[in-house]
Amino acid sequence: MFALAWKTLRARKASFAGVFVALLCGSAVMTASGVLAESGLRVSVPAERYAGARLVVGADRTLRIPGGDFTVAEPLPEHRPLAARTVHDVAAVPGVRTAVGDYDVEVAVTPVTDRSGAARTTPSSGHAWDSAALAPLRLTDGHPPRSRDEIVVESALARAAGLRTGDEVRVTRASVPAVYRVSGIAASPAGDAWKRTLAVYFTPAEAARLSGHPGRPDAVGVVSDRGTDTAALAAAVQRAAGSGTVTHGGDDAARIEFPDVGASRDLLFLVAASFGGTAVLIAVFVVAGTLALSVGRRRREFAVLRAIGSTPSQIYRMVVAESVLVALIGGVLGCLPGVRLAEAMRGLFARFGAVPEDLPIVIGxxxxxxxxLLTVLTAVVAALAAARRPARLNPVDALGEAAVEPATLPGWRRTLGLLCLVCGAGAAMSPLYVRSEVGAAGTGSAALLCVVGLALLGPAVVRVWVAVTAPLLRRLPVSGFLVVANTNAGLRRAGSAAMPLVLAIGFTLTMVYTQTTLAAASERQVDQGLTADLLLADNGSGGIAPAVADEVRRTPGVAAAVTVTDTKVFVPFTVFEDKDLAGFSARAVGTDGLTRTMDPGVVDGSLKDLRGPGTVAVEHSQAELLGTGVGDRLDVRLGDGAPARLRIVATYERGLGFGDMTLPQEAVAGHTTEAPGRLLVRAEEGRDPADVAAALRSLAAEHPSLSLLDRKQFADGARAESVLNAWINFTGLAVILGYLAVSVVNTLVVATSARSREFALMRLVGATRRQVMRTLRLEAGLVCALAVALGSLVAAVPLGALGTGFLGSPVPAGTPAVYLAVVAVAVLLGLGSVAVPVRLALRIAPVEAIGVRE
Incomplete structure (x- = not known):
């Protein structure tokens, strides 16, 4: 069968050109997704401070719970220190020469005297000098720190801050500055400057004090005896370190040294999985449509084969074999552009700040x-669907159906199409019930389901569209009649040509306006609910210490100053007896003066009851989704994985602006990596906020890491993660839209090129070239108008529900220019893709074209 398929491909290159292009582009998109996914599993960066350690032990930052037949895992946003005994237990393992505990303290460094004439604050990390042996570092100048007010500065930081031995430097930890003297400059033995680390080294006692958890290091580095087997040593060290820890060696130690590497790996994998799943579904959709057109061009061929005795199985096998051969060629050739596409996407993610600039991709x-393999499977699925009708035709009816397409849809297509539309409509309604980003996520799925449903019902939809527009078209003397007749005779062809345009319009509008609507809703909620006048934020020193917060509260004119910590909370739940985890954005707040600085729109209960570590307030729709309410107990896992049982004291409606959950600071004490990062400040009644701002600026001058922000910047911070996710989604959307644009052009060119004999016949019976062009332009315009109408409807339903749920209006937020631009590009693609092949076909003499073999 493959030999026959190969001969068919060689004889009918034009018929399979469109399928080849669709499969090649689909392979490129799938390759990009696969490369990003593999990078999420394997990529790393070289270790720097742990480059000389054989192994490094750190806390496991993955939350795992038994989930029935499998284990559910979620990355944890917060770090937790190791147990106090870990260094001793690891040091006792045979083969371990030295075990060194390392404290990783976020600090900001500001020269007291800056030789450049302007003091610059540089975010850095602080460590104990004994952990310098893990790099290892050597002193190039000066001596190790001998007292609590001395530090050693790594060479890269010394250059960045302009520091020399003997200089005084202000080191700020949790917004509290202290002056130290640079006792030495250190560098790696090779003299290579670190690319990612700007480090200062304190005495061990001072580093432990600044960490806030003396005796409990953040990591333990292992220097082993020579000749020790690394794998065996790692297993022994892991057993000694105990549960809740992980042990890494080599470049994997960077996952502990640089937490952003681990987070970026998880992000790459999740994005690739989501993007890849959507890409595969769209590829199946596009390839199926293109292959259906290709098979449709060969109706007479299949009719003859059925009439001379070919069995349905033989027809299926032939079409599948042809598709597999085309898929193998297109799949292999699509790998190289797919790799380049993955590199471009990683570059965009780095530009948005989603992944580090120096994080490479892995190409395996x-x-x-x-x-x-996925390209081949896509082609097989599409081939089975396309070959169904020619394979199942009665041999007697085959030749009769070869001339005209069937007028009715098979029952399975009607049923499945209606089911997809119903499911899409149901998904579109999710923002009405869940007013969070979880509910908003249903809009994209709704649009995709609706397009698939419309594609299955395509011929019926086109027939209705032609019936509606026929009275207007028939007013045109010749062209209008021909448009109606041609479209009715080729309903499947018109449907296959319109659906990629519908998908492009509907999916683009849904994704873009979803983000603009969420942004507008968040800004509105913050504007309505933020009653604070000013915002103080820490920049790179590990948060705001309680003493600094108290100092702000004592500032003249300040009525209330409420601390805010951004974190995450996980809630285990059960679905069909299987466990799963739901992640919720959360804010831990100081409760004194809370109601004077924010109003999240309480629906039930009272924020005044939000006191003590065992209480929580939950966004109202999320509480309903969890089946809980005021007074109920909620079992959660905090950001570091620690379990907690919280009593719901209030529900509120402004979750986009103020988080899914609000907890008192006491509930997360000891369970967050940093101290509170922001202070909401309310001025006293009758005091001008500008005067209070001036006083706070004077205070901030004494604390180099503090900055004064306005209300709008609070909204920006509230949606920082959402905005990042939006840019990531837009990157994936741009790739998918590029694929769809190619598919639209490809599908329309294939559909139009297949009609060269029809154009020749029209000219032979008396139609002029201008009349043929006018007829085809009208047909293309009819298809584009249908695509615009359906694409707009596909987007309007979920966006209307989204706007109603979040803004109280069915009109989504965002400029109409986006809609006009999307429609204009789609129409230009549609008209251009028809005009070019028609002009090329009309260059051939009608007598020659009519004799061209199908």
Missing amino acids: PAPLAGAV
């Missing part, structure tokens, strides 16, 4: 082989 054989 697995993603390439997987992309080829």
Whole structure:
């Protein structure tokens, strides 16, 4: 069968050109997704401070709970220190020469005297000098720190801050500055400057004090005896360190040294999985439509085969074999552009700040082989669907149906199409009941389901559209009649041509306006609910210490200053007897003066009851989703994985602006990596906020890491993660739209090129070239108008529900220019993709074109 398929491909190159393009582009998108996914599993950066350690032990930053037949895992946003005994237990393992505990303290460094004439504050990390042996570092000048007011500065930081031995430097920890003297400058033995680390080294006692958890290091580095087997040593060290820890060696130690590497790996994998799933679904959709057109061009061929005795199985096998051969060629050739696409996407993610600039991608054989395999499977699925009708036709009816497409849809298409539309409509309604980003996520799925449903019902939809527009078209003397007749005779062709445009319009509008609506809703909620006049934020010193917060409260004119810590809370839940985890954005707040600085729109209960570590307030729709309410107990896992049982004291409606959950600071004490990062400040009644701001600026001058922000910047901070997710989504959307644009052009060119004999016949019976062009332009315009109408409807339903749920209006937020631009691009693609092949076809003499083999 493959030999026959190969001969068919060689004889009908034009028929399979469109399928080849669709599969090649699909392979490129799948390859990019696979490369990003593999990078999320394997990529790393070289260790720097732990470059000389054989192994490094750190806290496990993954929350795992038994989930029935599998274990549910979620990355934890907060770090927790190791147990006090860990250094001793690891040091006792045979083969370990030295075990050194390392404190990782976020600090900001400001030269007291800056030789450049302007003091610059540089975010850095602080450590104990004994952990310098893990790099290892050597002193290039000066001596180790001998007293609590001495530090050693790593060479990269010394250059960045302009520091020399003997200089005084202000080191700020949790917004509290202290003056130290630079006792030495240190560098790696090779003299290479670190690319990611700007470090200062304190005495061990001072580093432990600044960490806030003396005796409990953040990591333990292991220097082993020579000749020790690394794998065996790692297993022994892991057993000694105990549960809740992980042990890494080599470049994997960077996952402990640089937490952003681990977070970025998880992000890459999750984005690739989501993006890849959508890409595969769209690829199946596009390839199925293109292959259906290709098979449709060969109706007479299949009719003859059925009439001379070919069995349905033989027709299926032939079409599948042809598709597999085309998919293998297109899949392999699509791998190289797919790799380049993955590199471009990683670059964009780095520009948005989603991944570090120096985080590379990994290109291995697995993603390439997987992309080829998925391309082949996509082609097989599409081929089975396309070959169904020619394979199942009665041999007697086959030749009769070869001339005209069937007028009715098979029952399975009607049923499945209606089911997709119903499911899409149901998903579109989710923002009415869940007023959070979880509910908003249903809009994209709704649009995709609706397009799939419309594609399945395509011929019926086109028939209705033609019936509606026929009275207007028939007013045109010749072209209008031909448009109506041609479209009715080729309903499947018109449907296949319109649906990629519908998908492009509907999916683009839904994704773009979803983000603009969420942004507008968040800003509105913050504007309505933020009653604080000013905002103080820490920049790179590990938060705001309680003493600094008290100093702000004592500032003349300040009525209330409420601390705010951004974190995350996980809630285990059960679905069909299987456990799962739901993550919720959360804010821990100081409760004194809370109601004077924010009003999240309480629906039930009271924020005045939000006191003590066992209480929580929950966004109202999320509480309903969890089946809880005021007075109920909620079992949660905090940001570091620690379990907690919280009593719900209030529910509120402004979750986009103020988080899904609000907890008192006492509930997260000891469970967050940093101290509170912001202070909401309310001026006293009758005091001008500008006067209070001036006083706070004077205070901030004494604390180099503090900055004074306005209310709008609070809204920006509230949606920082959402905005980042939006840019990531837009990157994936841009790739998918590029694929859809190619698919639209490809599909329309294939559909139009297949009609060259029809154009020749029209000219032979008396139609002029201008009349043929006018007819085809009208047909293309009819298809584009249908696509615009359906695409707009596909977007309007979920966006209307989104706007109603979040803004109280069915009109989504955002400029109409986006809609006009999307429609204009889609129409230009549609008209251009028809005009070019028609002009090329009309260059051939009608007598020659009519004799061209199908």
